[in-house]
Amino acid sequence: MNGRNVFAVFAKELKDALRDRRTLFSTLIIPTFVIPLLSFGTLGLGSKMVAKARDQKPVVMIVGGDDAPQVAASLAKLGRFEIVPPRAGHEQLIADKVVGAVLLLPADFAAALRLGEVPRATILHYEGELRSGFAADELERFVREFREQQIAATLEAKGLPLRTVRPFELARRNVAPPEKVGGNLLGGFVPYLIIVLCFTGAMYPAIDVTAGEKERGTMETLLCSPAARVEIVLGKFLLVLTGSLTSMALSLGSMGATAMVTGALMHGGAEATVAGAGAGGGSGYVPMIAPLGLLGVLALVLPVAVLFSALEFTIALFARSTKEAQSYLGPLMLVVLMPAIVGMLPGIDLNTTLAFVPLLNLSLACKEMLSGVWHWPYLAIIFFSTCLYAAGALALAVRMFNREDVIFRT
Template identity: 60%
Template structure:
């Protein structure tokens, strides 16, 4: 092994790859802009859609309102809903989104309420439909207030205090520091993104530097030089690894900056913020709690744990792509590997899956789980050691295989 030759090959491959649009896309552009696009783009769209739905006054229908005109009038006066005349096809109208919900009042509801013995009020909505949900919420809120007022009236009539039915209140307060909250919120998605970006970062240069070179005829040119094949493999491999790590570091940096900037924007904006599928009202305080902060030690831990995985990915993709005669053929071999990578990464995101000694030996899944823990501030050093050690072994084997494959004539000169 000659490090001077390895560096020469690496420097050339780096220069060459930085001039390749596909590599630039996978190594720099996508990792840098995917998080801001998710946070500001998708977040903004979600916020806009949510706000628009929220600002709409839902159209509702009241069934059985003839015997309770006071309640219907009060509901209409609340200005929170728009009451339309009753129709027989109200269910279809909800399905067609012509109305958002329907409330059915029992016969003589108003009279029975005054007597303190009213039957149930039924609210019909379309589950999973945002605007229908808002309409149902407004109706629930109205009838809850109506119920509380009725109870208070009944109590007052009997000379009893209003606190009788609610002698105390419960409040919930968070004791977890912001970085732990952030870790729990992002613990699932961050390792997933890192794993995918690590893989796609390595994918294009690995194919270009192996099958691409074979196809263009430059591999034979290179093999004629007085450089040992192991030096050529390592030089090329280091380039693939650089791309993989660059994609991951840029993604993490971009994510950190996005959250910092996003936090500042959202906490000052008084808007509504959507994060990881949850929507929250964003007053300044609420926004700062929604925009998660991550433990810097956790981020460093993730970086350290990702390194052997990046080596593993780079070596595996390099070896697989080496078999192909052309770039196109390499794509057909390498693309299915994404599913092999995604599956354990997705399993790691599932709630309830926890790290144990056995799972610590499963590549990718172990990284996903340990990253989730580290970002939440949990450090199981025994598992961390097993994961780091086992992944290093897998990476070493994959790299040795890459070197061996590069030395095989039937692979390099496959006709």
């Protein structure tokens, strides 16, 4: 094999691709600008909406409790709620988003308390509606505090200390380091993103250098040269791989940079990380990704990118036209995504069998590595098995390129 020919084909394909607006758009512009803008734009918009909903005073209504005006008075005293007077059709009012939540009390609520009965307070809300959810949460917190006050008053009246009903305090504290939290939160999402980016990054170049060449009539011109078929395949394949890796690197880099800027803006910069934006939610806690884990992910991604590039090259080569190639590769995206989605499901852990399942193994291993967990034997199986699959896919590409019925299928 002549390496000079491989490089000549690659250099020509690269020059050709850099002059093609469609390739530039799909490989450079979309991953660098569009995907981060869309991701963080959507995330930012969502965060803004949530923050806005959270900042607004929940609109609530108290229905019943005619003999317990102190409930409404306590609620009003807090100043956290906008209380609307009770009126009929409160369920419809919640559905119409006029009221966020309604506190339903029996008409003789205070009397029942005095008699030692256990009256029921019910909070009505609209499941799935953000503002209604916030209103219900706040209302529930108020009712719990109110109940605590009632208990304290009752105990005090009977000369009993509060510890009679609360013998000990309960607290919850996170012991997971930030990178573990980040790994668990983002471990499923990052490989999903990488798989999508690797696949889409390879798609257009693969189509252009195969079905595109057939369509434009340049394939036969190239075959007239003394370059061996395997040299042509490798040169073209390297371009597809470059497209795949470039697209992924640009997208991840751009998303990382956007996340860092967003994180810096949100948390004053000190704790901002790739994982910072959005992942911390409203808790003020910023999860991180283990940097070594990220490196490990990138090492495992390389053979996957080779596998995708070779497969997409082979499939696109079979097609007569770019349109036909797109119709093959488009649906394949869904097939490729399935293992990544399965990997995100809780309860599925890496084992020897799953370490041989392509893509699913990457997904599961990424989750672990980003959490700082390194199962070396599994990682070795994943790396070498994926390399083997990638080599098989590349061999298939060469074989297909040598088939006259494929190469002259126009």
